[in-house]
Amino acid sequence: EVQLVESGGGLVQPGGSLRVSCVASGFTVSSNYMSWVRQAPGKGLEWVSVIYSGGSTYYADSVKGRFTISRDTSKNTLYLHMNSLRAEDTAVYYCARSSLGGVFDYWGQGTLVTVSS
Amino acid sequence: DIQMTQSPSSLSASVGDRVTIACRASQSINNYLNWYQQKPGKAPKLLIYAASNLQSGVPSRFSGSGSGTDFTLTINNLQPEDFATYYCQLSYSTPWTFGQGTKVEIK
Numbered sequence: 001e002v003q004l005v006e007s008g009g010g011l012v013q014p015g016g017s018l019r020v021s022c023v024a025s026g027f028t029v030s031s032n033y034m035s036w037v038r039q040a041p042g043k044g045l046e047w048v049s050v051i052y053s054g055g056s057t058y059y060a061d062s063v064k065g066r067f068t069i070s071r072d073t074s075k076n077t078l079y080l081h082m083n084s085l086r087a088e089d090t091a092v093y094y095c096a097r098s099s100l101g102g103v104f105d106y107w108g109q110g111t112l113v114t115v116s117s
Numbered sequence: 118d119i120q121m122t123q124s125p126s127s128l129s130a131s132v133g134d135r136v137t138i139a140c141r142a143s144q145s146i147n148n149y150l151n152w153y154q155q156k157p158g159k160a161p162k163l164l165i166y167a168a169s170n171l172q173s174g175v176p177s178r179f180s181g182s183g184s185g186t187d188f189t190l191t192i193n194n195l196q197p198e199d200f201a202t203y204y205c206q207l208s209y210s211t212p213w214t215f216g217q218g219t220k221v222e223i224k
Contacts, residue, residue, distance in 0.1 A: 035213070037161075045153075045161065045204055045215040058211040061118075094160055102208030103151050105172070107160035 002026035002106045004095050009111030016085050020111050022078040022095030030073045033098035036080045038091035039110075046091075049080065050098070063089075085115045119143050123205055123216030129224040136192040138219045140205035145185045149209035152181055152190045155218075156201045164203075165190065195221075 008020035022034075036048040049059045049069040057069050068081040078095050092112050096104035120143040130136050140150065148168035153161040163172045165181035168188055178193045192199055200223055205216040 044218045045155075045206075047206075047211075047213040047215065050211065050213070060212050098208075100166060100208075101149070102206075102211070102213040103163065103166045104153070104161070104206075105163050105166075107162075109160055 002097070004097065004106055004108035006093065006095055006108040006111040009093065009113045011114045011116065012085055013117050014086060014115055017081070017083045018085065018113060019082070020080045020093050020113065022108055024076050024078065027097065029071050029076050029078055033101070034071065034078045035096045035098060035104065036069060037094045037096055037104065039094070040091045051078070082113070087115050089113065090115050118212055119146060119207055119209065119214060121205055121207055121214050121216040123219055125219060126217060127220040127222060129222050130195055131224045132195055132197060134195045136195055136221060138190045138203055140188045140216050142186045142207060146207050146209035148184050149207055150183065150188045151206045151208055153204045153206065154201045155204065161204065
């Protein structure tokens with residue numbers, strides 16, 4: 001059974017850093033496209049970043065230069081390293097698997113990141 | 118970047134109704150268009166991929182159509198569990214933008 005479990009969210013001050021994780025089971029992270037999608041409170045969905053099976057990475061303009069997506073094949077885990085956090089980065093962060101290009105067929109339950117002083 | 122415009126932003130409907138949600142891309146995306154359902158406090162769920170392909174396990178009352186710039190999600194015989202927010206999303210090229218969402222509420 002495919003499962004994605006995020007962790008690492010919490011309260012961080014503006015300008016701070018945080019790393020969120022997504023442990024996968026039932027499939028191999030490095031064989032799929034893996035993305036982060038976020039949702040600010042009461043708002044819609046925003047795609048944040050993807051890491052392709054080949055290792056290429058892409059980012060939304062809103063996070064480019066501040067966020068880094070990575071994976072650990074030995075732990076079958078996806079990460080999002082977030083630096084220079086802003087209030088507008090406050091959101092639930094979901095990891096999602098794409099087995100078909102940019103189609104998100106499995107999602108985690110999400111982890112809440114709150115940026116506030 | 119390609120922009121996605123979804124309409125309406127909300128609608129009220131009754132059980133048994135037929136509901137149609139539209140999504141328009143700012144340029145042609147062929148059939149690289151997907152639909153998701155999200156219920157409060159839950160992760161989104163894939164309903165339709167590549168414009169018209171029903172994801173495994175999704176009831177057949179859901180259907181998608183369109184190509185190029187204009188797409189439609191149709192829900193036939195609306196059921197109580199279908200009251201949720203629906204999002205379109207392009208997968209033609211990054212950024213994989215979502216539409217603004219359509220909230221389907223009970224009339």
